[in-house]
Amino acid sequence: MRIGIDLDDTIFCTTEQYKKYQTDYLLKQNISVDELWSNREYRVDFIKSNIETIFSDVRLKEDCLKIINKLKNDGNEIYIITARNNDYCDHMYAFTKRSIDRFNIPYTKLVLTEKFKLKSCIENNINLMIDDSKYIYDELNDKIKTILFDDKRKYLDQKDRVSSWNEIYDLLGGKV
Numbered sequence: 055m056r057i058g059i060d061l062d063d064t065i066f067c068t069t070e071q072y073k074k075y076q077t078d079y080l081l082k083q084n085i086s087v088d089e090l091w092s093n094r095e096y097r098v099d100f101i102k103s104n105i106e107t108i109f110s111d112v113r114l115k116e117d118c119l120k121i122i123n124k125l126k127n128d129g130n131e132i133y134i135i136t137a138r139n140n141d142y143c144d145h146m147y148a149f150t151k152r153s154i155d156r157f158n159i160p161y162t163k164l165v166l167t168e169k170f171k172l173k174s175c176i177e178n179n180i181n182l183m184i185d186d187s188k189y190i191y192d193e194l195n196d197k198i199k200t201i202l203f204d205d206k207r208k209y210l211d212q213k214d215r216v217s218s219w220n221e222i223y224d225l226l227g228g229k230v
C-alpha cells in the first residue's frame with residue numbers, strides 16, 4: 055500500500071516549535087498571538103525570518119518513527135505530502151528534505167503541494183493518507199481513505215480519527 059503522510063503536526067511537532075519561538079516576535083511587533091496567526095503578512099514574516107531556528111530542534115511526534123518504520127517493514131511505501139510552499143523559504147523543498155532526513159525517516163518521496171492535497175494524492179497513487187488537518191480530511195473524504203491525526207482531541211466523533219501514532223497502527227489492524 056502507498057501511504058501518504060502529512061508533515062507539520064503529524065510527523066513534526068511544528069506548532070510546539072512556533073509557540074516556543076514566537077514570544078520575541080510578538081514583543082518586537084507588539085502584536086497578540088491571534089494577530090500573528092490570523093495576519094498572513096505577520097505569519098509569513100515570522101516563519102520566514104525564523105525558519106532555520108524553528109526547525110533546528112523540532113521534535114517528532116511520539117512513536118512516529120517507530121510506527122513509520124513498522125509500516126515500511128510491512129511492505130508499504132511512504133510518501134510525505136506537505137502543503138508547504140516557497141512563501142516561507144526560498145528553497146522550501148531542499149530545506150524540508152534536510153529537516154526530515156536528520157531523523158532517518160524511511161520515505162520514498164517528498165511531495166510539496168498547495169493547500170489542497172487530493173490532486174497530489176491521485177497523481178502519486180496514494181491509497182491512504184494520514185493528516186492532522188480536518189480540512190484535508192474533509193477534502194479527501196470518500197475519495198481516499200484518510201486517517202485524521204487528532205492528538206489535540208478536537209474531533210472525537212469523526213470516523214478514522216486517532217490521537218497517537220500507535221493508534222494508527224492499531225486502526226490499520228497491526229499490519230497493512
Ligand SMILES: [Mg+2]
Binds near residue numbers: 060061062063186
Ligand atoms: Mg499538518
